[in-house]
Amino acid sequence: MSGVRVLVGTRKGAFILTSDARREQWDISGPHFPGWEIYHIAGSPADPNRLYASQSTGWFGQLIQRSNDGGKTWEAVGNNFAYEGVPGTHQWFDGTQHPWEFKRVWQIKPSFTDPDLVYAGVEDAALFRSSDGGQTWEELAGLRGCKGHLWQPGAGGMCLHTILLDPEDPNRIYVAISAAGAFRSDDGGQSWRPINQGLKSEFELPDPTAEVGHCVHNVAMHPSRPEVLFMQKHWDVMRSNDGGDTWYEVSGNLPTDFGFPIAVHAHQPETIYVIPIKSDTEHYPPEGKLRVYRSRSGGNEWEALTNGLPQSDCYVNVLRSALAVDSLDSCGIYFGTTGGQVYASNDSGDHWKAIVHDLPAVLAVEVQTLP
C-alpha cells in the first residue's frame, strides 16, 4: 500500500514521520542526529530509500549524512565544500567587501534520475554538485560570477536555499539566494544568469529593480510545467511564465505578502500555497491566526485555509523550506513551525491536523510519496 514519509529537519535533530495513504495515523522516528541542526533532508526521486541530510552546528561545522534504507541507518559522507579558486568577496552588512566563507548547507537536491547525483546549496551562497553520492563535492562556480560581489547576506545569512531542477531539461537549473535573487543555468550549471526582471525591492535596495540583490525567499514549480515559476519574495508573491525571464506580482488579496515558503499542488499546476507572515520585523502570522492561503488561479485570488489551524494567540513562524506536498491522489500539504508543530492536510488544505506538536523548531519539511 502506498504511503508517505515526511522528512523533518529541526534545530535539534531530524525526525521521520510515516503513514499509509490515508495519512491519519503516524509513526514518529527520531531524533536522528540529536542536538544537531538539520537544515534539510531530501530523498532521491530515483530511489526513495536514498536520503541525504544536512547536519551542522556552530561548534563542529557541517556534515552530510546519507541513508540507503529510508532513514533507518545513516553514514557520514563528504563534507569538504571548497570554493573553486580564490573565493573572492561579497558585500557585507556595512557595505564593505567580505571574503566568501563556507558556513553550512541549506538545501540538498537529488537529481530525478540518478541517486548519486545531488546538488547542495550553501551559505555563503554557492552551488555544489556531487556525482558520487555525496562523497566529493565540486562547486559550480559560474554562479558566483553573476555579480557576486554585489550579493549580501539577508538576516538569515547569505544562503542558497532553493534549487529547482527542470524535469524536462536536465541542463536547466534554477537557484535562489538571499539576498541576491534568482538565477538560471541552461547548460547544466556551467554558466548562469540573473532572472530578476520584474522584481521590485523598494524597501531593501537603493535601486528597487536592480539586476541582483533581491531577497528571494523561496521558488516553486510544478513538474508538468517547468517554465512557470512561483516566488515568495521578502515582500511580494511573484509569478513567471517564461522560466524566470520576467516576473509579475500575484499577491492579490493576501493579508500580507511577506512570508517564506511557497508550494504548488501536486496535480493542479495553478493551485499554489503560501503562509503569510505579518512583516519582516514581526515574524509571526497576522492577528495571531495561522492561515495557509491557497490560490486556485495561479495567484491574485487567495482564500484562507484555517480548518484545524490555531486561530488565536499563535505567534510561530514557518521557514522557507518547511512547506511541502505529497503526490497521492488527494494531495497532501505539510508544513512545520518554529513552535515545533508539523501540520498536515490530506485534502489539499481544506482540513488540517498537527501530526506532532512539540518538536524543536522546524527548519525544513520534505515529503516522499512511497509506492
Place this chain on the structure above:
Amino acid sequence: MRTIRVILPTHLWRLANVSREIDLPIAEPATLGTLLDALERQYPVLRGTVRDQITKERRAFIRFFACGEDWSHEPPDTPLPERVLTRAEPLRIVGAMAGG
C-alpha cells in the same frame, strides 16, 4: 610514534562511534598539529569538525585544554605538554561555552 590520551566532546565521540576518551597514536614531533592530523586520519568523519579542512584553522567554538591550561590559541607546531606525552593527563577537545 607514541600514544596519547584524548577526550572528545559528546557530539564528536558519538559521531566517531567511540568512547569519550580515546588512545591516539601520533607521529613525532608530537604537537597540536600532528595530534589533529592523527585524529582526522584515524577518524575521517571528524574532518572539518575541529578545524577547517582547507585553512586548518581551529573552529571558533573549539577549545584545547590540557594540564589545567587553555592551549587553544597556541600555534599548531606547539609541542604537547610533557604530562600529555606521558599519558599522565589527556588532551581535552572541548566545545566552548556559548549561550546562557
